[in-house]
Amino acid sequence: xxxxxxxxxxxxxxxxxxxxxxxxxxxxxxxxxxxxxxxxxxxxxxxxxxxxxxxxxxxxxxxxxxxxxxxxxxxxxxxxxxxxxxxxxxxxxxxxxxxxxxxxxxxxxxx
Amino acid sequence: xxxxxxxxxxxxxxxxxxxxxxxxxxxxxxxxxxxxxxxxxxxxxxxxxxxxxxxxxxxxxxxxxxxxxxxxxxxxxxxxxxxxxxxx
Numbered sequence: 001x002x003x004x005x006x007x008x009x010x011x012x013x014x015x016x017x018x019x020x021x022x023x024x025x026x027x028x029x030x031x032x033x034x035x036x037x038x039x040x041x042x043x044x045x046x047x048x049x050x051x052x053x054x055x056x057x058x059x060x061x062x063x064x065x066x067x068x069x070x071x072x073x074x075x076x077x078x079x080x081x082x083x084x085x086x087x088x089x090x091x092x093x094x095x096x097x098x099x100x101x102x103x104x105x106x107x108x109x110x111x
Numbered sequence: 112x113x114x115x116x117x118x119x120x121x122x123x124x125x126x127x128x129x130x131x132x133x134x135x136x137x138x139x140x141x142x143x144x145x146x147x148x149x150x151x152x153x154x155x156x157x158x159x160x161x162x163x164x165x166x167x168x169x170x171x172x173x174x175x176x177x178x179x180x181x182x183x184x185x186x187x188x189x190x191x192x193x194x195x196x197x198x199x
Contacts, residue, residue: 020129080185092144
């Protein structure tokens, strides 16, 4: 059980680190959004799963409460994070930011 | 004691380092949309840090605060996105 917690938390740290690093290295808004949002959502799922496994493995009512509340927080994160990133991408397009190196804009032509 | 609380503090240190990367993007970012992307990333990382700290200190209250913070920061992100679109 201890090994499972180590593996879950390690995967979470690696994915969060790649997401934050992509925020510094990618060239424009859309690629940064792509890297940062997906990787941090994935990494936060795995660190929270580590906490849930810890709570159920410790046992007792207090730690089970911790695990169940962490599960609720995970559901809230899963619902809000993709919706917010979709809104940001839509707002970036509407405010006139173009992808780096783009030559055609099919979405603009369709209107 | 299944795992030492030091594991959770180390995880928090790493996640706060990654939040510092996001702050660098907020300081550097050329457009406003870049800054909103970095702010959204920092919000997600702060929620993860709060949940892990709740396990480190054995306090359920931190996890409850993390739930509320996730929902409220989502509303904030939606308002900033709406403002960038020119809807407000």
